[in-house]
Amino acid sequence: MSDAIPPKPRPEPSDDTRPYWEGVAAHRLLLQRCADCGRVRHYPRPLCDACHSFAVEWIEASGRASVHSWTVAHHPFHPAFKAELPYTLVTADLPEGVRMLARLRGMGPEALRVGLPLRIGFEDNGEGLTLPVFRPAD
Template sequence: MDEPGMVAERPTPEIEPHTEPFWRAAKERRLVLPRCTDCGELQFPPELSCVHCGSPNQEWVPASGRATLYTWTLCHPPLLPYFAAHAPWPVVAVTLEEGVRMVARLVGIPESQYEMEMPLVADYEDLDDERALVVFRPALS
């Protein structure tokens, strides 16, 4: 348990061999997705094999970064101590232009301005020297 007055450390995702290309690209301000080289389907999150056909053969391809808001929720109470200071914590699901859904944060506007199917673009939030999170913000008209 955290001591009163102490700031909890932000949790960071583990970089595993099958996710490393995603994290490297995010740090470089690029969005990439795994595509099965057998069936051609894209998927997210990265897995060891294709969720569509089971093939272990995948390649990483660039994604446009354009998306629409599919749905959202507010998380409270937070499950991890770091998020207590940020509660309620909005979590969104977006549909990428490529048809794949991602769970992320929507930044740049308050939750009261979220609208279903609003156009979004990928952005990036540095966590440390190795990791950046993909977040989304409203697309400029």
């Protein structure tokens, strides 16, 4: 049995998610909005859950968020993340009306509370992938 750590899983952009990932790579959080009824949605998907339209447009998020909930991971969901344990995942409410999940940076979980203001940041992982993260609001 090998002790080699497998590579981290990577997102595979589809036609529906490509604008999101291109935005994140440019350090911009883009959200889908239904071009028919105006409902904002996140995560990206092909169909509006409000009116069932396939028409979509992309808007840039404000960059603000507030804590909805969080969890501290002590067990890796994939072996490649074992060296990063423990880490904190935050579910945050965005003023655009959606929730988003991302890792917490710049503070420990003991400082979190529901409603705490956050800002969206971006981290380049050095392997050609950029991911959104949450940081304390300035």
